[in-house]
Amino acid sequence: MGQHVHAGALDIWTEQVGDGPDVLLIGGLGDTVESWQFQLEGLADRYRLTAFDNRGAGRTTLPDDALTVEAMADDAAEVLLALGIGSAHVAGFSGGSIIAQELALRHPEVVRSLVLQSTWSAMDPYLRAWGEFVRWLVGAAPGEREFLEWFFLFIYTPRAHNDGTVAGIVDEALAFPHKQPPENVQRHLDAFIGHDTTGRLPRVTAPTYVLAGGLDTTARPELGRAVADLIPGARFQVLEEESHQPFQEVPEQWNGLVDSFWQGVESQDSRSSG
Template sequence: MGEHIRAGDLDIWTEQVGQGPYVLLIGGLGDTVESWRFQLDGLSDRYRLVAFDNRGAGRTAMPEAPVSVEAMADDAAGLLRALGVPSAHVAGFSAGSIIAQELVLRHPGLVRGLVLQSTWPAMDRYLRSWALFVRWLVEAAPSERAFLEGFFLDIYTPRAHNDGTVDRIIEDILAFPHKQSTGDVQRYIDAFVDHDTTDRLPQITVPSLVLAGGRDTTSRPPLCRAVAERIPGARFEVLEEEAHQPFQEVPDEWNARVDGFWREVAART
């Protein structure tokens, strides 16, 4: 069961499971604790996992203050401090990976090992155009279902669309009672479109694993590789047959990769 944790001026909806070294999970656009279900279930025998709803998503309110990646990184840092966690492994996907980058840059002492899934240093022209298309689509789509069906074409593999996985995900989202407003989706996208960590990534000194989906048409492998090349000593791996969210489509493989990486980090430290 989750609960609201007070971090600064924000009540952040948080779920914690398991025992062991702390892991903080940071979701992407509109994603909530539920997006990490396979990790909360599959890694809780080895780690103390903390997942949360970003500001303006799910059960965490969107403050009146301007939305920025820096503010969301500070939210994550505030949550760890409110929980009394001195440092944690951190994993973020998509926009959550950009928050994770900013978290380790702004609060380096809080991060032990970093996993970035489907990431980028700065949006290239293609990714920026896609993000602005999603910003338009969320308002122009005739229904929430129509928006999700269109949006997910770029998020999940054809395999997941054809075997019914995407249909099940859509039904779960439609039934979820804590909807993100159209305006909050757009404010969230606006915060990331021009965000750029390119020149600061070499300041990251924690062990880092960068994962890309070989079939991801948004944060494509070259963008992910560009992040890995700028972080000293970072490891770069491609899941060749996967798209934007392999942690949901092939969770056993994804969990094994990040578990192996975090075990190596623990052995080194």
């Protein structure tokens, strides 16, 4: 069961499961704790996992002041503080990976490692144009179903569309009682479109694993590779047959990859402390 925790000036919705080393999961554009369902279920036997709704998504309200990636990164740090977690392995996807980058830069002491799925340091003209298109689509689509069906064309593989996976995700989203208002989606997009960590990523000290989908036409592999090249010692891997969200489409494979990475970090930490 989830709960609100008082984190900074906000009451942020969180869900925590499992037992073991701490993991913090950060969702992308408008995504809630439910987006991490396969990780909360599949990794809880090895880790204590915490997921939360970003400000302006799901059950966490959006203040009237300016929405920035920096503010969302500070929220993530405040969630850890509120739950008494000194540091955690941090994983984020898409916009959540940008928040994770900023968290590692602003609060390095709370980040034991970074997993960045479908990431970038700054939007290139192509990705920026896609972001502006989504911003327009939020208001232009005739209904929520149409928006989701069209938006998901860029997010999931043709395989997931053809085998009914995406239809199921759409139905679940339509039934979800805590919907994000269109204007909140647009404010989130504005924050991500304008954000740039390029010149600061060499300051990241946490062990980092960057993953990209070979079929992702938005956060394309070359953008993820550029992030990995900027972070000292970062690992980079392309899942050739996957798109933007392999942690949902092939969760067992994705969970296995990040589990192996986290176990490596744990072993290194144990050797260093010994």
